[in-house]
Structure formats: structure tokens, C-alpha cells
Amino acid sequence: MRAPSARDVAAGEVLLSVERVSLAFGGVRALVEVSFDIRKGEIRAIIGPNGAGKTSMLNVINGFYQPQDGQIIFRGAARRKMRPYEAASGGIARTFQNVALFKGMTALDNIMAGRSLKMHRGLVWQLVRYGPALAEEVEHRKRVEEIIDFLEIAAIRKTPVGRLPYGLQKRVELGRALAMEPDLLLLDEPMAGMNLEEKEDMSRFITAPRSR
Ligand SMILES: Nc1ncnc2c1ncn2[C@@H]1O[C@H](COP(=O)(O)OP(=O)(O)OP(=O)(O)O)[C@@H](O)[C@H]1O
Numbered sequence: 755m756r757a758p759s760a761r762d763v764a765a766g767e768v769l770l771s772v773e774r775v776s777l778a779f780g781g782v783r784a785l786v787e788v789s790f791d792i793r794k795g796e797i798r799a800i801i802g803p804n805g806a807g808k809t810s811m812l813n814v815i816n817g818f819y820q821p822q823d824g825q826i827i828f829r830g831a832a833r834r835k836m837r838p839y840e841a842a843s844g845g846i847a848r849t850f851q852n853v854a855l856f857k858g859m860t861a862l863d864n865i866m867a868g869r870s871l872k873m874h875r876g877l878v879w880q881l882v883r884y885g886p887a888l889a890e891e892v893e894h895r896k897r898v899e900e901i902i903d904f905l906e907i908a909a910i911r912k913t914p915v916g917r918l919p920y921g922l923q924k925r926v927e928l929g930r931a932l933a934m935e936p937d938l939l940l941l942d943e944p945m946a947g948m949n950l951e952e953k954e955d956m957s958r959f960i961t962a963p964r965s966r
């Protein structure tokens with residue numbers, strides 16, 4: 755569901771441009787004429803004190819909030835209005851400041867849920883698990899297992915995420931976002947509440963060389 759003029763972007767080219775974006779909630783000016791570019795393959799951080807507008811910025815990028823002013827250019831196409839599901843299917847994935855997983859489902863199933871946008875066969879085909887749908891599911895499971903290996907969470911793959919410590923929940927949430935194979939991955943406070951070892955692990959996963 756890419757915008758008609760959206761195009762593929764090569765490594766090193768500008769993927770996202772935020773141009774003079776302003777967002778206010780009533781009298782509260784959360785973002786005032788914010789501009790920056792992100793190139794494909796780059797890792798960038800937004801820092802600032804509580805209430806500085808970090809989460810608001812991510813919410814604008816993935817369509818949760820509509821800015822009153824300014825524009826977002828993603829893959830060369832300008833857009834003012836976009837719904838979160840359009841952002842997701844267009845290649846923007848994210849994690850949340852407060853972990854947002856299906857708590858009763860296993861780590862494996864949560865990460866598999868991240869693949870749903872990539873599933874081409876309809877729900878009926880997926881339910882009967884026959885022919886092309888079965889082949890597709892096998893391929894998705896293979897990708898999910900690769901992510902589980904990469905994040906070193908094989909031991910907890912069958913554990914309901916609600917029972918996992920916070921640091922591991924954050925890791926599963928990263929896994930679900932990675933399962934979408936996004937071009938742009940937005941992580942909101944990926945290390946908040948973690949101990950030193952968990953932070954070191956998370957840094958390793960974030961900075962690991964990517965295949966794309
Ligand atoms: N949905 C909302 N309705 C009203 N005000 C909001 C809303 N979301 C954010 N704000 C306000 O916008 C400002 C920026 O908040 P935001 O959550 O983006 O900051 P933050 O940098 O992510 O903070 P934190 O470090 O606490 O996560 C704050 O003053 C906040 O109260």
C-alpha cells in the first residue's frame with residue numbers, strides 16, 4: 755500500500771525526511787518546526803527530557819498523530835495523512851514505550867504476528883494450511899526462527915510473554931517489529947528499565963550488521 759510515487763531507496767539515500775513538523779495538543783506545543791533526515795541503513799537517536807516530545811515524534815512518523823504543520827517525506831513521496839496500518843505495510847515498524855504485546859500468547863506467536871502483513875494468502879487458505887498457504891507458512895516460520903536465533907530467545911519461545919521479565923518482553927517486541935522486515939524501525943525507549951547486561955544485549959542487537 756505504498757503511495758503511488760513512493761520508490762525503493764538504496765542504502766545511504768534519504769529514506770525519511772521530517773520537514774518543519776509542528777504538533778500541539780491544545781495549548782501544549784509538543785513539536786515545534788522539527789526537521790531532520792534519516793538515510794537508509796542509518797541509526798539515529800532522539801534524546802530529550804521527559805515530555806520533550808520524543809514519543810510524539812515517533813507517533814507522527816508512523817501516523818498515530820497528524821501534525822498541524824510541516825510534512826513527512828517517506829521514500830520520496832510526501833504525505834500528510836497516513837494511518838498506522840498504512841505505515842506498517844509501507845515499511846515502518848515500531849515498538850512502544852510501554853511494551854504492547856499479546857500477553858497470553860507465546861513469544862513465538864507474538865513474533866509470528868509480525869509476519870501477518872507479509873502473508874499473501876487469505877485467512878481461509880491459512881486456516882486450511884493447504885498447498886501454497888502451507889508453503890508460505892513454512893517460509894514465514896523459517897524467517898521467525900532466524901529472528902529468534904538472532905535475538906537469543908530460543909529458550910523462551912514457547913513461554914507466554916506475560917510471564918517474561920520486562921527486558922525479555924522488550925526483546926520479543928523487537929522481534930515482532932523485525933519480523934515485518936521494515937525499512938524504518940522506530941524504537942521508543944528500547945532500553946528503559948533494563949539492567950546493564952540487558953542494555954548491552956539490546957545495543958548489540960540494534961547495532962548488528964543488517965543484511966539489507
Ligand atoms: N495524546 C496526548 N494528549 C495531550 N498531550 C499529549 C499527548 N501526548 C503527548 N502529550 C504532551 O506532549 C508533550 C510531549 O510528550 P511526549 O510523550 O511526546 O514526550 P517524551 O519525550 O516521549 O517524554 P517521556 O520521556 O516521558 O517519554 C508532553 O507535554 C505531553 O504531556
Ligand SMILES: [Mg+2]
Nearest residue numbers: 808809810851
Ligand atoms: Mg516517550
